[in-house]
Amino acid sequence: MTESQPNSVPPRRAGRLTILLATIAVLVVAGAAGIYGIGGLQRNAGGDPVCRPAVALAQQLKPLVRGEVAALTPAAAPLRLPDLTFADDGGQPKKLSDFRGRTVLVNLWATWCVPCRKEMPALDNLQAKLGSSDFEVVAINIDTRDPAKPKKFLDDEKLTHLSVFTDASAKVFQDLKAVGRALGMPTSVLIDREGCEIATINGPAEWDSNDATTLIKAAVKPVAGSSK
Incomplete structure (x- = not known):
C-alpha cells in the first residue's frame, strides 16, 4: 500500500475547492465591476x-x-x-x-x-x-x-x-x-x-x-x- 502524501488533497475535495475558489473570484470581479459601473453612471448623471x-x-x-x-x-x-x-x-x-x-x-x-x-x-x-x-x-x-x-x-x-x-x-x-x-x-x-x-x-x-x-x-x- 502506498502512503498518501501528508499535503495532498483527495481528487474530489480538490475539485470542490477549485470550483469554490473560481466562484469567489467571479464574485469579486463582478462586485468590483458593479462598484465601478455605478460610479461611472453617477459621474455620467452629473451632466x-x-x-x-x-x-x-x-x-x-x-x-x-x-x-x-x-x-x-x-x-x-x-x-x-x-x-x-x-x-x-x-x-x-x-x-x-x-x-x-x-x-x-x-x-x-x-x-x-x-x-x-x-x-x-x-x-x-x-x-x-x-x-x-x-x-x-x-x-x-x-x-x-x-x-x-x-x-x-x-x-x-x-x-x-x-x-x-x-x-x-x-x-x-x-x-x-x-x-x-x-x-x-x-x-x-x-x-x-x-x-x-x-x-x-x-x-x-x-x-x-x-x-x-x-x-x-x-x-x-x-x-x-x-x-x-
Whole structure:
C-alpha cells in the first residue's frame, strides 16, 4: 500500500475547492465591476452643471405633461444638446447656439415622413401663437435628395409662420441620435435658453393644442425687457 502524501488533497475535495475558489473570484470581479459601473453612471448623471436648472424646470412641468403632450419625456439629467448645424432659406449656415437666449422647440421633419407632414400645420400654428423673441419653433427638414422640396411643401400647405431650415446631410438627426434623443421621425426637443434639454418626444404631437401651449408658456422664461 502506498502512503498518501501528508499535503495532498483527495481528487474530489480538490475539485470542490477549485470550483469554490473560481466562484469567489467571479464574485469579486463582478462586485468590483458593479462598484465601478455605478460610479461611472453617477459621474455620467452629473451632466453639464449649466443644465441643472433645465432639469428642475422639467420636474416642475411634469403635471403639464398630459393630454396632447402626454408622450413628452421630461429631462431627468442635465444635458446640453449638440450644437446642431443646418442652413436657412438662403442657404446660410445656422447653428442651434444662434438661438441662445430664447426657449426653442427643435423639430426634425421630412417630406417623406407622413406623421411629420401631418404635424407641420400644428407647429406652424404654435409659432403663430407663441413665436417671439423668447420662443421659436425651429423645424429642420432632413430631406436629402431634392433641396427645393421642403420649401415647396410649406408653400403648398400655406404654412407661413415657420422659417425654412434644412440639413440635406441629415447630420442633425445623427447628432441627436448620438445623445439618445432621436429614435425616429418626427423628433422634437424642447430646449431652454442655455441650450439644455427640457423635454423630448419621438413622434408627433398636437402642438397648437391647449395642452401644448400651456406647457410651453410655463417653460418659457422671458428675458427682462423682451416682448411677448
